[in-house]
């Protein structure tokens with residue numbers, strides 16, 4: 001039998017190991033197992049921080065034995081009536097410590113013999129669940145492996161542990177890291193070097209290790225240098241495959257023909273003529289770029305980034321009008337019903353009688369703006385579907401309800417996706433599929449995206465940025481308020497009252513809805529996060545009594561949500577107590593203050609998005625981040641960072657550093673997530689950029705990658721992972 005990456009593990013390993021690998025870690029083939037990389041490498045004398053262990057966590061630590069103490073231990077009688085003084089048991093307590101001298105206790109019952117090998121001075125790997133006993137952290141009956149006593153004399157340790165760098169794998173209770181290591185060693189010794197998916201010329205030019213060597217070195221590194229070379233090579237492979245998928249997608253799009261919508265026309269000209277303000281320089285420039293692309297006969301695929309309030313919607317609307325002016329339809333896809341309804345309101349308002357197509361007295365160039373959400377009544381839905389089908393509505397706004405069957409466009413020429421991070425590539429595709437010819441696409445996001453992330457997640461799009469806010473905006477002042485300080489809290493609510501007294505409005509944001517989800521978050525001894533349904537009652541009966549308070553959260557039905565948003569937008573409510581449903585794009589220029597409760601529960605970018613809801617009008621905005629996080633804690637530092645700058649890009653970078661890579665890619669990028677194991681979107685910018693260039697050259701010369709079957713195989717795999725997600729989605 002030839003063993004290759006596709007060979008099932010059950011053909012090469014024992015049953016118990018195979019089961020543990022499959023059930024606990026989802027590893028079924030030789031390729032899966034060899035792709036299960038160590039997450040770190042233990043070393044004698046390394047700094048594991050025993051002080052950072054969390055109770056309940058499964059850990060593998062590197063530590064040195066300091067002392068072993070034999071104790072005798074009489075188990076407590078179980079309940080009333082049991083005889084006192086059961087049979088005494090041996091208790092061996094072993095104290096291990098890290099470099100900094102922080103210690104951890106290991107306990108073993110009736111295993112006194114272990115004292116012979118757990119002698120002071122020995123280094124080992126210890127694995128178990130962290131528990132607490134009498135205020136001290138301990139591992140009960142941990143599994144362990146000792147390291148060679150002397151690097152020069154590996155015979156004193158088990159073979160796998162003889163090297164200087166010991167791989168530590170993501171493990172489970174069923175299979176500790178050293179058994180995974182053993183399985184990998186077995187397999188590595190059986191598999192002949194697999195075919196190399198990286199083009200030979202690239203490998204030679206960049207002196208990258210061969211695939212087989214890299215796999216061997218990542219699991220059994222000979223040295224730090226060899227490990228570094230192995231990682232570099234494997235990262236290159238991840239980056240190249242990913243970029244090849246994106247470049248191929250982009251190339252395919254460039255080969256498509258789209259309907260060209262000439263610039264100008266009565267409708268866009270009439271609209272521009274009545275704009276009550278001048279465009280910012282960015283809006284003008286990006287507008288030019290987009291107008292030119294819409295007028296071309298290849299479909300536009302563009303990402304528009306701009307901080308909250310930078311005026312993206314206006315840019316999109318002007319582009320939509322260009323399409324509508326020439327007989328096409330434009331669809332605007334929004335992530336939530338609140339946002340879809342708000343877009344509808346504000347676009348209808350901006351258009352004025354240009355949105356009254358077909359009505360008496362409307363200008364001849366006017367069109368109609370349809371709103372389609374999941375909550376429309378059957379009759380409303382029929383009317384809207386009819387307007388869409390007959391091209392009576394030039395602009396169609398909706399949530400993912402737009403994606404469903406039964407929504408037929410007469411001539412969909414342009415798709416705008418707002419706040420892209422909520423949608424995946426797949427949903428974008430589903431909407432595009434409703435057009436007869438590939439439509440032009442504009443994706444808008446207010447989440448500032450670092451360049452390498454943009455290149456990865458939106459690598460098939462061209463990007464534009466709006467970097468300035470419209471003139472006359474006053475920056476938002478942000479402060480952190482300690483929740484436990486009564487004076488500060490009184491002052492906070494008084495500030496809200498002052499804004500309202502001055503004729504303005506405020507938001508109060510909480511992390512949780514409350515009510516039936518009460519038990520969801522009550523983890524351990526921590527109090528559950530504050531909930532809107534409770535907070536609104538407390539405010540009503542206390543600090544904000546007498547004000548008109550409204551409640552908004554995701555569990556309200558759509559009519560109610562819409563009613564509340566309208567009332568707030570109309571100024572019939574003073575304060576909106578809400579969850580993050582208001583995070584994305586909600587625009588009420590008269591709202592000037594925001595109080596975020598339990599602010600440390602939100603991410604950095606999320607807080608930045610949230611506060612973008614205030615200060616959208618002529619009056620300065622104020623954002624108060626209320627938190628119990630003690631000064632100096634990492635939570636508090638994040639809040640201080642948000643308070644210290646309004647630069648969304650700087651905050652996005654900070655956010656990225658603190659999140660796991662996988663989270664950055666978003667739920668919709670599942671294929672990419674499982675593919676990117678070593679590559680860091682932040683730290684490996686150079687590799688990603690170089691791989692982009694290589695992929696562009698490769699696919700330019702050989703679009704089907706016929707000359708690189710190994711690479712083509714991986715590229716197809718990754719591309720189809722995305723397809724799979726669509727079916728599940």
Ligand code: ADP
Pocket residue numbers: 277278279280283306307308309310311312313314446470471585587589616
């Ligand atoms: P974004 O979607 O980027 O967060 P919006 O498009 O919602 O921003 O714009 C925010 C507000 O600014 C809206 O009320 C809009 O009418 C207004 N606005 C847009 N462009 C300008 C401009 N050039 N000058 C003044 N106000 C503008």
Ligand code: MG
Pocket residue numbers: 312313585
């Ligand atoms: Mg917006």
